[in-house]
Amino acid sequence: MPISEPRPSTRRQWNAWLDLTASFKYLGIYQAIVADIENGRLQPGDSLPPQRTLAKLLGVDLTTVTKAYGMARDDGLIETRTGSGTCVAGETRTSFPTTLEAPMLDLSKNSPPRTEGQEINALIVKEMGRAFATIGDVASFNYQETGGNLRHRVAGASWLTQRIEQISADRVILTSGAQSALFAICHLLSRTSRSLAVGQFCYPGIHTVARQLGLDLVPVSMDAEGLIPEDFEQACQRHALMALYVVPNIDNPTTATLPEARRLKIAEIARRHRVTLIEDDPYSNIAANGLTSLAQLAPELTWHIATLSKCATPALRLAYLCAPDIRSAQEIAGLMQAMTMMVSPLFAELASQWIDNGILQNLTQAIRAENAARLLIAGQVFADLNFSAPPQGSHIWLHLPQPWQALDFAHQAERQHIKLLPASSFSPASGHRPSESVRISLGAADNRQMLEEGLKRLRDILDQPLAFYQAMV
Known part of the structure; x- marks a missing residue:
């Protein structure tokens, strides 16, 4: 067990301890060394235990000790002498920071990971040149159609056929990320109702949209397999719902994936009660589970949002929105024009290029x-x-x-x-x-x-x- 208080030291061998107030264990070892040098318990030339011995004594991993010793060595506090092992440096610092703040590790943002062997920043820089060359004429850098030009919508439709069969490009709208698509859809649907059904735990972005638009969120019970269809039906009976918002694959935050039977049941309930479905599906390509999308089961009811943020990078700020029909696509394009005017033509071209040449698929596999x-x-x-x-x-x-x-x-x-x-x-x-x-x-x-x-x-x-x-x- 780690020792929470330093014990009396001998002159030649450090009586090791671990500062439990430190943010990380390696910092706890480092700060204990600093403290004992400051208070005189450690003098130049005094020995420190071998790394494996210290790891066993304090009940930590060897890598933790290695990192602590490396930090102390870099700061000139300790040194390794041939035949003598690790010891306090002959000339040590006389002043130290009163506190050692560890950097904040933010595990609250659902970002895709950096993949080994695939540096996304370098890839974007490299591929951007090709995008410039592909766009070609000056007009292509000017204002574009709000929902993307024909080439970009065709590329998006091609990518979406993995989850929605027989999708036409005139139902596809390019948006500046999934959040803007979600806001535009809810703004459009709120003309008829202000009640939106969501899972009892759901993506915080939908809370933000609801606050801005003054929507009432109607929670639907969930279990390990996601939304419970019977509770969704009760919500349909009790409220005049504008829509049901659902993340069908790898739900955020519960990680649940709706099984095929529940998808069929939800689609049937929505159709019977004439409730629109907002299918936010950022993880479809990551999950690659072969399950049928709600947009495939009930295309006339479903707005399907497919962002590139989770399967490529949030830096593109690009998502593809599949509308239930052409008229709805045109209507949402009008709203998007008021919100963002258009997506970046350069990023849209880059995404289209990645869809065509297989880079998007490779990025998804690496992630x-x-x-x-x-x-x-x-x-x-x-x-x-x-x-x-x-x-x-x-x-x-x-x-x-x-x-x-x-x-x-x-x-x-x-x-x-x-x-x-x-x-x-x-x-x-x-x-x-x-x-x-x-x-x-x-x-x-x-x-x-x-x-x-x-x-x-x-x-x-x-x-x-x-x-x-x-x-x-």
Whole structure:
């Protein structure tokens, strides 16, 4: 077990301890070295334990000790001498920072991960030149049609045929990301009703739209397989719904994927009650599960949103919106013109190019593989805990052990320089039983090592009795 207080030291060998107030364990070792040099417990030439010995003594990974020693060595605090091992440097610093702030690890944003061997920034720069060459004439850099020119809509329709058969380009509208598409759809539909059905836990962006448009969110109960059709039908009977908002694959935040039978049932209920469906499906290509989209099951009722943010990069700010029919596409284009005028022709050309030459598919496969690798790390760190995770998704839904509450855990995580979102961030109403769960986004960390370190720190918080943190307040 780590020692929380330093013990009396000998002159020649450091009596090691771990500063438990540090944000990360490697910082705890580093700060203990700093403290003992400052207070004189460590003198120039005093020995530090071998790395493996210290790891075993403090109950930490070898990599944690290696990182702490490396940091102390870089700062000139310790040195390695041939035949003597690691010891305090002959001339050490006389002043140190009073606190050592670790950088904030933001696991609250559901970003796609950086993939090994595929640098998206360099790829964009490289491919942008080709896009310039393809666009060619000066007119192509001028104002374009609001929903994208014919080439861009044809490319979008081609990409969407993986999930919607026989889609025509005149039903496809290019938008500046899924959020703008979602706002425009809700603005259009709110002319007839202001009640929008959503899952009892749902994407925070729909909350933002509802607040701006003054919509009433009607929560629909969920279980491990997503929205419960029978509860959706009850909502249809009790409210004059403008639409049902649903993320069918790798739900945000619960990670649930609607099985085929539920999709059929939801489509049948929506058709019977004449309720529009807003199908926000950013993870269709990531999931690659072969399940039928709602837009395929009920095309005359469904607005289908397909962003590139999760399967390529948010930097393009581009999504494809498939309208129920041509008239609806033209109507939404009018709204989009008032909102954003048009999408970037350059980014639209770049996306079209990536669809045509297979780069988009390659990016999606790389992200899927990286997601799987990061989920494996999460599975190892939280092996004995209860959490939901899809095979290739970029986030997990962690159900906290008793007596932890989601808000308390999120607060303690932020004190340890880690951001995540509690269940209350996704709940549209207080009528449902609260869930002591948190969403942890795995893609936001720069690399797997940083992610693993952060997840282990979260695990350390859970392993410490709650009373320990309550006593610190």
